[in-house]
Amino acid sequence: MVGVSAAAALAVAPSVAGAKPAGTDTPVTAKVSLTVNGQRRELELDLRTSLLDAAREHLHLTGSKKGCDHGQCGACTMIVDGRRINACLTLAVMHQGSEITTIEGLGQPENLHPMQAAFIKHDGYQCGYCTPGQICSGVAVLDEIKAGIPSHVTADLNAPMQVTEAEIRERMSGNICRCGAYSNIVEAMTEVAGRKA
Amino acid sequence: MKSFTYERPGTPAEAAAAVARTPDAKFIAGGTNLLDLMKLQIETPTHLVDVNGLGLDRIEATAEGGLRIGALVRNTDLAADPRVRKDYGVLSRALLAGASGQLRNKATTAGNLLQRTRCPYFYDTAQACNKRQPGSGCAALDGVSRQLAVIGGSEACIATHPGDMAVAMRVLDATVETVDAKGTERKIAIADFHRLPGDKPEVDTTLRPGELITAVTLPKPLGGKQVYRKVRDRASYAFALVSVAAVVQPDGSGRVAFGGVAHKPWRSEEAEAALARGAKPVTDRAFSGAKPTHENAFKLKLAERTLNAALTQARA
Numbered sequence: 371m372v373g374v375s376a377a378a379a380l381a382v383a384p385s386v387a388g389a390k391p392a393g394t395d396t397p398v399t400a401k402v403s404l405t406v407n408g409q410r411r412e413l414e415l416d417l418r419t420s421l422l423d424a425a426r427e428h429l430h431l432t433g434s435k436k437g438c439d440h441g442q443c444g445a446c447t448m449i450v451d452g453r454r455i456n457a458c459l460t461l462a463v464m465h466q467g468s469e470i471t472t473i474e475g476l477g478q479p480e481n482l483h484p485m486q487a488a489f490i491k492h493d494g495y496q497c498g499y500c501t502p503g504q505i506c507s508g509v510a511v512l513d514e515i516k517a518g519i520p521s522h523v524t525a526d527l528n529a530p531m532q533v534t535e536a537e538i539r540e541r542m543s544g545n546i547c548r549c550g551a552y553s554n555i556v557e558a559m560t561e562v563a564g565r566k567a
Numbered sequence: 568m569k570s571f572t573y574e575r576p577g578t579p580a581e582a583a584a585a586v587a588r589t590p591d592a593k594f595i596a597g598g599t600n601l602l603d604l605m606k607l608q609i610e611t612p613t614h615l616v617d618v619n620g621l622g623l624d625r626i627e628a629t630a631e632g633g634l635r636i637g638a639l640v641r642n643t644d645l646a647a648d649p650r651v652r653k654d655y656g657v658l659s660r661a662l663l664a665g666a667s668g669q670l671r672n673k674a675t676t677a678g679n680l681l682q683r684t685r686c687p688y689f690y691d692t693a694q695a696c697n698k699r700q701p702g703s704g705c706a707a708l709d710g711v712s713r714q715l716a717v718i719g720g721s722e723a724c725i726a727t728h729p730g731d732m733a734v735a736m737r738v739l740d741a742t743v744e745t746v747d748a749k750g751t752e753r754k755i756a757i758a759d760f761h762r763l764p765g766d767k768p769e770v771d772t773t774l775r776p777g778e779l780i781t782a783v784t785l786p787k788p789l790g791g792k793q794v795y796r797k798v799r800d801r802a803s804y805a806f807a808l809v810s811v812a813a814v815v816q817p818d819g820s821g822r823v824a825f826g827g828v829a830h831k832p833w834r835s836e837e838a839e840a841a842l843a844r845g846a847k848p849v850t851d852r853a854f855s856g857a858k859p860t861h862e863n864a865f866k867l868k869l870a871e872r873t874l875n876a877a878l879t880q881a882r883a
């Protein structure tokens with residue numbers, strides 16, 4: 371998403387200053403091109419549309435959930451350009467050309483991602499509402515540890531990272547589960563990390 | 568959310584010019600704080616200038632032996648940078664103590680410095696708040712103030728700067744680099760970057776309208792043991808009640824800054840001269856003149872104890 375050309379800027383905002391009177395609620399739209407779960411998608415969106423709403427309301431990918439809509443619960447977590455983010459706290463228009471993976475892109479019932487299979491095996495959920503975000507976050511957390519990104523509980527910032535229960539709990543703190551399936555989520559992630567190692 | 572227009576300029580100076588010429592325009596980088604506030608209509612920009620494409624996302628060595636951190640370097644990448652981990656451990660630790668993994672992946676260096684307070688009355692649009700609506704009063708003064716400032720506040724505002732990163736940057740004596748609409752560059756010492764509320768609590772920093780942060784530079788490494796200790800209501804993903812950033816040298820001297828206690832990272836060079844004598848002489852002086860509320864007076868004792876714990880950790 372870096373290196374957007376001036377032409378793209380023009381396509382988004384044909385005229386800049388004074389394009390509309392201040393304080394009105396007249397929607398301003400833009401063409402947005404995203405690659406979602408490997409497929410290129412073109413949308414015409416109100417600029418206010420979050421990445422989460424673009425997926426749920428416009429692409430009908432309703433796996434990602436809207437919990438708090440303020441980045442506090444993690445139910446909307448998607449993997450964007452290789453990093454997990456809160457899809458509710460970013461605008462779709464800021465993701466021109468981004469590669470986005472939602473829970474639907476990780477795996478399907480007939481072809482589960484290992485993390486999805488492990489959540490089922492270990493009962494890593496109860497009501498299931500936070501689960502897509504938990505699983506997307508869980509997959510990304512194991513990649514972050516592999517990439518050597520430290521966390522608040524990492525004892526030595528300059529030593530290789532390890533997958534421990536404390537590391538998983540700290541790194542998953544942005545995903546809230548009100549049913550309290552945390553211990554089973556830790557077990558599911560630990561198992562997947564073991565398989566990968 | 569109020570409607571807005573949007574553009575992606577090609578250079579930092581163009582971005583600054585775009586914000587300067589458009590009334591109520593704002594820069595957007597990670598967006599994790601701004602979009603939250605726009606949903607609540609606490610921020611209502613009419614125009615967004617997306618700075619993500621400006622290429623300010625590198626960390627480079629400086630000629631002086633320090634580091635120049637691009638404004639758009641994500642919090643995750645800054646915390647994980649091998650040079651930062653090795654030579655500026657207090658900064659890595661402060662970043663990792665803040666927010667969640669998802670937010671750190673989006674949040675930027677400049678955006679972190681510019682995040683708004685989390686005072687509950689700033690967020691509640693039904694309440695008086697001079698920072699949100701100048702002249703409306705401050706509901707926090709007689710309200711729920713457990714999280715709020717104990718020093719440096721005013722009759723108009725007792726909000727805190729909510730961040731962790733800035734506290735570490737204050738202890739490291741970082742410098743904020745900016746550019747304005749005319750292309751003029753400026754360097755602001757981090758000590759002068761965040762301001763105290765006074766009678767203008769709506770102004771968080773000394774940036775001028777339209778001025779864009781391009782980088783934050785760190786002087787050459789200080790060595791010593793570097794500690795960031797944060798006390799909060801839960802073990803992860805919460806704002807600080809009190810935090811301490813400390814750099815402690817083998818002879819016991821060093822530097823210390825406090826978070827969660829004031830409208831800006833709180834550091835007293837005069838107070839830290841007493842560091843070798845332990846925590847109490849430092850906090851006694853750093854917090855002389857404190858005006859806590861009945862709900863947050865505990866922060867003064869907590870600051871002393873947190874510094875004591877940080878010193879113990881540094882000497883271990």
